Amino acid sequence: MNHSEQLNLINETIDKTKDQLKPTSVNFIFWGILITVLSIIHFLFPEYVQRSQYSALLFWTIIPVIGIILTVIYNIKTRVRMGYETHLNRALKLVWGVFNIAWIALVVTSIFKRQNPVEDVLFLLGVVLLISALLIRFKPLIIGGGAVFVCSLILMTNSEINPMLINAIAAFAGLFIPGLSLYFSKSNV
């Protein structure tokens, strides 16, 4: 092989090994739907969700933990099917892994502080969404991350508004819509 053929071969091979963004988008869609539905249930039926001292905590930990287990299984299966893990996929995996731990820590510590964790969680979610958006260079996700930040600011400045309503809006605008547009986009890094 001459040097030009070698260069072409390198470029072609690297191009074939694409960063698959569809599996990532499925995660956003799943969490967008799950958090929106949980928030709406909490907003509409607070008497059931907050029936006892720890019922809201159980509602907001057991279901999301099941969600985390399901998404981890899905992501492992996707990685096995693809046959490789790119550096970008690894970076996203680590960022969201740290977010999951921080999220659970925020929810648990909020009980001891006796305060609603929604605004802290939304702020954290906004940060992680923006990091992910910048990593994959996807505009709708940047806008989604911005929307989550705005929701977090609304909650910080307005104590009258129902946090569950804002949480539902943030999850829908920050996770579900960008996830859906990522799923149908043809972008591969």
Added chain:
Amino acid sequence: MFSPLDKLLTNPVRLMVMSVLVKVNICDFNYLKKITNSTQGNLSIQLKKLAENEYISISKSFENNYPKTRCTITKTGIAAFEKHFKALQSYQNLDL
């Protein structure tokens, strides 16, 4: 003066393997076999040569009773690939 090409990387299969591994964190044997369009025997030999020169590291495990081979590029491998790539570019610039 142009830096000499790395003889280990002038083989197409080995060059393709290194091109994939430079982009990914970890890669399965089956994916490398598919992308290099190579036979199992040939790919095993080429991977062994790369591993012997410490360009890649190979890990073997069992998943559902099936053997699983995974490859990762090493720091030596990345440095060698970058040097080879730069040398190729300098040769191409000479043509222009």
